[in-house]
Amino acid sequence: MNAAPDQHAPGMLIRKLESITTLSDKERQAVRSLPMRIHNLDARQDIVRDGDQPTHCCLILDGWACRYKMLSQGKRQILSFHIAGDIPDLQSLHIHTMDHSLATLTKAVVAFIPHESLRELTACYPGIASIFWRDTLIDAGIFREWLISMGRRSAFEHVAHLFCELYLKLQAVGLAGNFRCPLPITQTDIADALGLTSVHVNRVLQEMRGRTMITLRSQTLVIEAWDELLRVSEFDSTYLQLGKRVAG
Amino acid sequence: MTLRLQPVQVGTGSYDIEGQLVFADAFLAAVLVRLSGFHEDIAGMWFLEAGFGLVSSATPPTFADLDAAQTWIEQRLAHAA
Numbered sequence: 001m002n003a004a005p006d007q008h009a010p011g012m013l014i015r016k017l018e019s020i021t022t023l024s025d026k027e028r029q030a031v032r033s034l035p036m037r038i039h040n041l042d043a044r045q046d047i048v049r050d051g052d053q054p055t056h057c058c059l060i061l062d063g064w065a066c067r068y069k070m071l072s073q074g075k076r077q078i079l080s081f082h083i084a085g086d087i088p089d090l091q092s093l094h095i096h097t098m099d100h101s102l103a104t105l106t107k108a109v110v111a112f113i114p115h116e117s118l119r120e121l122t123a124c125y126p127g128i129a130s131i132f133w134r135d136t137l138i139d140a141g142i143f144r145e146w147l148i149s150m151g152r153r154s155a156f157e158h159v160a161h162l163f164c165e166l167y168l169k170l171q172a173v174g175l176a177g178n179f180r181c182p183l184p185i186t187q188t189d190i191a192d193a194l195g196l197t198s199v200h201v202n203r204v205l206q207e208m209r210g211r212t213m214i215t216l217r218s219q220t221l222v223i224e225a226w227d228e229l230l231r232v233s234e235f236d237s238t239y240l241q242l243g244k245r246v247a248g
Numbered sequence: 249m250t251l252r253l254q255p256v257q258v259g260t261g262s263y264d265i266e267g268q269l270v271f272a273d274a275f276l277a278a279v280l281v282r283l284s285g286f287h288e289d290i291a292g293m294w295f296l297e298a299g300f301g302l303v304s305s306a307t308p309p310t311f312a313d314l315d316a317a318q319t320w321i322e323q324r325l326a327h328a329a
Contacts, residue, residue, distance in 0.1 A: 075307055197308055199283065199295050203262040206286055 009036045009111040012061050016085035019172060020131045027125050034121065036111040047089070047102045047110065054092045056112040060084050063108025064184055066193070069100045078193035080142065081105075081166065081185070085173045090132060093118055106184045134241075141239040150195050153233065158194050159204045161233035163214065165240065167223060172242050183221040249273055249325060251318050258297060262286070267297065268314065272325055278303045280317050283310070302327055 010032045017023055017031065036059070041047065047065065048054050058065075060082055067079040067088055079100060082088040088102050093115055104110075122129035145165070149158045166183070170176035187205070191198040208214045213229055215222040223229055249272055256279070258267035263284035270278040281297040283290055294317045296308040302324045311317040 195306075197295075197310075199264075199287065199290070199308075199310065202287055203260065203264070206262060 007032075009038060009059065009061055010034060012085055012111075013059055013087075015173070016087075017128065017131050019085075020134055021127075024127070027128055030121055030125055031128070034113055034117050036113050039110050039112065041104045041108045041110060043104055043106050043108075045104045047104065048092070048098055050098055050101045052098045053096050054089065054098065054115075056114045057087050057093060057118060058089050058102065059111040059113060060086050060088070061109040061111055063110075064105040065102060065108060065110075066105050066189070067100050067102050068192070076192045077195070078189060080139075080146070081193065083170060083173060083175065087113075087135075090136060093132075105189060138239075138241050141241070145239050155194070155196050155200045156204050156207065157233045158196070159190065159201065159208070160213075160229045161235055162190070162194065163221060163223065164229055164233060164235040164237070167221070168237055168240055168242060172240075179223040179226055181221050181223075182219060183216065184219045249322070251277070251321065253314065253318075260297065264295070264297075268294075270318070270321055272321070276300060277325065278317075278321055280311075280314070299324075 013034070014023065014028055014031050023031070037056075038061070041063070043063075047058050050069065062084055065082040065086075065088060067082070069077050069079060071077070080088065082102075089098070092098060122132065142165070145161070149161050153161060167176055167179070167181050170181045175182065187198045187201045190196075191201045194201070196204075205214075205216060209216070211225075211228075213223070213225040215224060229235070252271045254269040254271065256267045256269050257265050258279060258281050259265070260281060263286050264281045265284075266282040268280045269276060270280060277300055278296060279298040280294045283293050283295055285291045287293075290310055294311045294314060296303075296305060296310075296317070299305055299308065299321075303321055309320065311320065
């Protein structure tokens, strides 16, 4: 654990906020002066648990995390994947008791920002409050797409849809390009996110490889046939609200 | 209730084709499929490809062998008793 101040952390938050709208100098300065405690976390470590009443929010600086819910007999449903720049428990600022857990999937570096400081920030700078609000609305849009996939897409279409989404999200924060992105998660993680078994995920990956749509090696996903992946999953990136970015 | 197995080939659209129909008395209760070498650490295990009625599951399990699969299926069906 490391509580040393780090200029990388506010920079990451500013980048995230400015991916939504441009900040004024004053707003940028206010974000820069937010107190942040930096923590280095192991893979598969809970950050905040179902039922907790946290007093800070978690900004991911490096690594992957997921929201999840546990059912009986060890059954886990992953609700979302998160990458650098995300604040997956932003809702705890206004909804005090967690209704799900948040955990790392890989080794991760996170910054904890006290609720009190975030409340002051949003009270003083309504523009920043709007950006956070917009972020939670996009989050809800992603949930809607996941619901559609869960209910109405085949396993093949569902995996294809997830790959398109992850690639574009990673590309938007500069972590992917040239149809290549890190995928440091297991087939079980993918299965738990998509409501499938790892047997089905493995079969889908074999078929995608067989049709030369993807290559998956050393935790790197290479999309060999982007247009085909978009087509089979009926992927429409509008819900990610990424502006005019195109894949590549 | 007695379980009876009947070998069958299953069109899973993958290399997992060796299967067993599992009958509980006269009724088809489940289809098990042996996982091919493409499944690495779970290759050779038996997967509940389909389960009917009480044997259906939102999270279909994988079993070390056919005995373990049948024990599980019997337990599920016993809930009806």
